[in-house]
Amino acid sequence: xxxxxxxxxxxxxxxxxxxxxxxxxxxxxxxxxxxxxxxxxxxxxxxxxxxxxxxxxxxxxxxxxxxxxxxxxxxxxxxxxxxxxxx
Numbered sequence: 001x002x003x004x005x006x007x008x009x010x011x012x013x014x015x016x017x018x019x020x021x022x023x024x025x026x027x028x029x030x031x032x033x034x035x036x037x038x039x040x041x042x043x044x045x046x047x048x049x050x051x052x053x054x055x056x057x058x059x060x061x062x063x064x065x066x067x068x069x070x071x072x073x074x075x076x077x078x079x080x081x082x083x084x085x086x087x
Contacts, residue, residue, distance in 0.1 A: 024064070035051050044086045051079055
């Protein structure tokens, strides 16, 4: 355990920030899963609408450093590719 006051404070801040980022990462995963379910159901309109919302959420989380920019780009690219493959 930390003995110095600033180290104790950093430990407290880390706990709070970790909880927040965990919740934000979970919301991104949930949004991605909803788009993937629409893709599996071959519902192109629903998938496209959900993708727009998911894309916005992914970009927000990338800007907040919750997920990396490369990860965000990769996820958006894969979802968009799969939506275009729906006939």
